[in-house]
Amino acid sequence: MNDRIYVDSPMVAEPKPFDFRESFDFFGDTDFISQAPSNAIDVQFSKSMVELQDACHPLCMDLMKLLGMGLELDDEDYFVRRSKWLQDNKSPSYKTFRALYYPAIPENIEIPVGQARVKEHSDHGFITLLFQDDTGGLEVRDREGNWIAADPIHGSIVVNIGDLLEFWSGGYLRATKHRVLIPELEIQKRISRQSIVYFLHPDSQTTLSPLPSKLIKKYHFSSILSGDFAEAKLAGVKSY
Ligand SMILES: [Fe+2]
Numbered sequence: 001m002n003d004r005i006y007v008d009s010p011m012v013a014e015p016k017p018f019d020f021r022e023s024f025d026f027f028g029d030t031d032f033i034s035q036a037p038s039n040a041i042d043v044q045f046s047k048s049m050v051e052l053q054d055a056c057h058p059l060c061m062d063l064m065k066l067l068g069m070g071l072e073l074d075d076e077d078y079f080v081r082r083s084k085w086l087q088d089n090k091s092p093s094y095k096t097f098r099a100l101y102y103p104a105i106p107e108n109i110e111i112p113v114g115q116a117r118v119k120e121h122s123d124h125g126f127i128t129l130l131f132q133d134d135t136g137g138l139e140v141r142d143r144e145g146n147w148i149a150a151d152p153i154h155g156s157i158v159v160n161i162g163d164l165l166e167f168w169s170g171g172y173l174r175a176t177k178h179r180v181l182i183p184e185l186e187i188q189k190r191i192s193r194q195s196i197v198y199f200l201h202p203d204s205q206t207t208l209s210p211l212p213s214k215l216i217k218k219y220h221f222s223s224i225l226s227g228d229f230a231e232a233k234l235a236g237v238k239s240y
Helices: 043-070 163-168 226-234
Strands: 005-007 022-027 096-102 118-121 127-132 138-141 147-149 158-161 178-180 193-200
Touching: 022 043, 043 096, 043 127, 043 193, 163 226
Parallel strands: none
Antiparallel strands: 005 022, 022 096, 096 193, 118 178, 127 158, 127 193, 138 147, 138 178
16 A cells, blocks of 8 residues: 555554544655645644654664564564665555544433444454553453553553464564443543554565564465555454
């Protein structure tokens, strides 16, 4: 995916009951702002989003390098080299920058069983950077299956491992299951929640093949293009 696309609706059909949220996504390169119809998006809002996205890039590079070191790869820049979009912003990638808004829940509406602000899931990509406000509500699942509140810490960014990195590392690194439930306390239902997420993804032409790491003992795949992996995920393919 290398075209300039902006959407204000979920990329895939929501399972029922739908998640109680709104989202606004950026894909691909960011030149679209100058070309988008002026009434399509708020230009200042979009510029701010792009500035924040660009400001994330040094952190993205550091995190990719740290992952290379953590996996004891000979080339600690292994992942950085496969993310040219970090430098030129033109290389096709499924990286996505998303603004998420969870509205206050109106009084006197019936919440269907199973409805959440975001149901349990893991993110599709490599890693995700999450900026959350101080409202709270995010929970992450540990290896024993327990849900733990990821309470906001001022000045911090949550980093989640995504499905692609779990796959690429042969399961050595686990994708983080997470969710945001409808608050049980009435007073908390009346508070909206805002977050911004950056889904990092390697270049679409990157071949995902077994990583040169002695920490990873077993692989169950030979190779797949990063872009093909992403498309399969979006199509709902569960295994490869
Ligand atoms: Fe997520």
